Amino acid sequence: MGKALIIGCGGVANVTIHKCCQNPDVFEEICIASRTVSKCEAIKEKLSGGRTKISTAQVNADNVDELVALIENFKPDVVINLALPYQDLTIMDACLATKTNYLDTANYEPIDTAKFEYSWQWAYRDRFKQAGITALLGCGFDPGVTGVFSAYAQKHYFDEIHEIDILDCNGGDHGYPFATNFNPEINIREVTAKGSYIENGQWVETEPMEIKRVYDFPEVGVKDMYLLHHEELESLALNIKGVRRIRFFMTFGQSYLTHLKCLENVGMTSIEPIDFQGQKIVPLQFLKAVLPDPASLGPRTVGKTNIGCIFKGIKDGKERHYYVYNVCDHQEACREVGSQAISYTTGVPAMIGAMLLMTGVWSGKGVFNVEEFDPDPFMDALNKWGLPWKEDFDPVMVD
Numbered sequence: 001m002g003k004a005l006i007i008g009c010g011g012v013a014n015v016t017i018h019k020c021c022q023n024p025d026v027f028e029e030i031c032i033a034s035r036t037v038s039k040c041e042a043i044k045e046k047l048s049g050g051r052t053k054i055s056t057a058q059v060n061a062d063n064v065d066e067l068v069a070l071i072e073n074f075k076p077d078v079v080i081n082l083a084l085p086y087q088d089l090t091i092m093d094a095c096l097a098t099k100t101n102y103l104d105t106a107n108y109e110p111i112d113t114a115k116f117e118y119s120w121q122w123a124y125r126d127r128f129k130q131a132g133i134t135a136l137l138g139c140g141f142d143p144g145v146t147g148v149f150s151a152y153a154q155k156h157y158f159d160e161i162h163e164i165d166i167l168d169c170n171g172g173d174h175g176y177p178f179a180t181n182f183n184p185e186i187n188i189r190e191v192t193a194k195g196s197y198i199e200n201g202q203w204v205e206t207e208p209m210e211i212k213r214v215y216d217f218p219e220v221g222v223k224d225m226y227l228l229h230h231e232e233l234e235s236l237a238l239n240i241k242g243v244r245r246i247r248f249f250m251t252f253g254q255s256y257l258t259h260l261k262c263l264e265n266v267g268m269t270s271i272e273p274i275d276f277q278g279q280k281i282v283p284l285q286f287l288k289a290v291l292p293d294p295a296s297l298g299p300r301t302v303g304k305t306n307i308g309c310i311f312k313g314i315k316d317g318k319e320r321h322y323y324v325y326n327v328c329d330h331q332e333a334c335r336e337v338g339s340q341a342i343s344y345t346t347g348v349p350a351m352i353g354a355m356l357l358m359t360g361v362w363s364g365k366g367v368f369n370v371e372e373f374d375p376d377p378f379m380d381a382l383n384k385w386g387l388p389w390k391e392d393f394d395p396v397m398v399d
């Protein structure tokens, strides 16, 4: 069928690469390109021998010229951006210059401001449209599958959706007192930011971790969860017509929160550069360097994740509730691809989104969020490629 260029070679990319190689009819050829090329070569060595042809390249994804040269040389059908959110715009620029389709799993964040929103990437809509190419934004799990779940609920079960609660539960235990399940810098920037949700079309801001709820997650159990700002709130508010309230909750254990508070109190989560022994360092980047690499957590993490959406709305004049979720087992994910479930639940949807673009099942000229496309083929693919979902028509609602 075609070729995909995968940029970045961390925890999430490892999963997407494995999944592309399990799907050689679509991914005949992939190129893995990242800052540290030895990581790309290590995965290539592990997976060579299958039908998907693998090549590697060194690239600085902050540099548009380097990216353009790489894309012109490899000529992919799609670029799958699994580097960091800081690189989204340079990679989109390179895709525009070469008229190549683009996909990512996290929205752009400027490196010097802990603020993430879609405005920067939505500003590319006209240029992608004119170039006749597609950008698919936020095609991981959340954002990603949560948008597909929302489009599916809208299409099959509701006349109007009024409330959406996105619940992200990680019931896994890696045995470390403190570690993050994906890139520590991105993760800590996300959870130390102010929370927010949408109520009656307005953003309501909260202090970090101000709103707490307790929920009994199917197959995982009772967990504390906290309201966070999350990027899909912004796109779902636009794309799910009539929605009045959207909230995002993520579970955190007490040990994680105590460590985080301590690190914050001593200044280790700051992104302001400081002088250290004659050079400038960013405390949060230094912290990342001393924390366990999320890509190494796979073998030691046990337990399950449960991520899903609870909807409240109207069908045929009656109030309806609907919960759709996926449960993913850390050890099963690790046995299959060598990564824990957080990377797995992000890397699989990235492969599925790329597959739908490459096969033309999802098509459109411009910049899109996942919920703008037909959810059905994506929902089928989740069942087929390792992230089966379950439904509950009488769930416990979050107050």
Ligand code: NDP
Residues within 6 Å of the ligand: 007, 008, 009, 010, 011, 012, 013, 033, 034, 035, 036, 039, 059, 060, 061, 062, 082, 083, 084, 085, 087, 105, 106, 138, 139, 140, 141, 142, 143, 144, 181, 182, 183, 186, 294, 295, 342, 345, 346
């Ligand atoms: P990692 O830190 O494990 O991997 C990032 C990779 O990008 C590394 O290989 C890194 O290279 C590479 N990279 C960073 N900067 C550059 C650069 N300038 N040029 C080339 N390569 C670069 O992160 P994860 O795999 O955990 O996360 C990947 C993405 O997935 C992130 O954007 C994250 O926000 C997103 N994510 C999305 C989720 C969702 O559900 N939507 C959930 C979890 C993550 P090096 O090896 O040299 O460091």
